[in-house]
Amino acid sequence: MKHYWKKLYAGLSWAFYKLLLVVLNLLPMKLYQPLYASPKAYTTRDCHDRWTAIEPHLPQGPGSLLDIGCNLGFFTFKASEKEIMAFGVDADPFYLMTCNAIKTTEKIDHIFFLKGMIDKKYLEQMPSYDTVFNFSVFHHWVKAYGAEEAQEMMRILAGKCNTIFFETGQPDEAGTKWAEKLSFMGDDPKSWIAQFLKEIGFKNVEVIGTFSTGLTAVDRYLYCGKK
């Protein structure tokens, strides 16, 4: 392909992505996460609060990170500000396109977005990462695959990282579609989750904060687990 066609193609892609982000910022629709570098005011979750809690616990120096259920990539982009090669994976093509729009318009190279519906097979086949973010996706796994399989998926995931940051929907979030399905956690989800993370291989498990979800009045625990 001639050089000028390549330039035209790159220019048109950039313009399309830029337009997409402008429209997304203007539309009166609520997004789950803020848009990185052009924060939309109207979002379900603030995310900066969780990032402030996570940052001091991140492993120092270069490394790799997988953000599972990355959504609009807020945490993947934040991690990429460090010496980290950051990968975000999500099943939803709308989120993926938006993440790639931000990556392109902000000219960030060491970040990658993957489209994938994570299930047991995906986790078995994927490579290892130094650090994994798994925020508010586990209860989707329980809903989609059942409690036993979701826990098995966490076991496989634990074998593929040294550090995990973990948050999940909880059984005390009354009125939600997932509360009943998480009843296996009993009436003390805080202890159940900590114990579970230890069982699957993380020696040091710490609650690093509790955060509002914007969905119910119950805050979710955010954990850091290290081997």
Ligand SMILES: C[S@@+](CC[C@H](N)C(=O)[O-])C[C@H]1O[C@@H](n2cnc3c(N)ncnc32)[C@H](O)[C@@H]1O
């Ligand atoms: C509740 S949002 C959480 C987003 C983000 N992790 C956070 O905490 O801010 C759940 C995200 O996980 C994605 N998701 C749910 N199930 C998934 C699966 N099995 N594989 C990949 N992505 C999934 C959804 O598309 C959505 O973006």
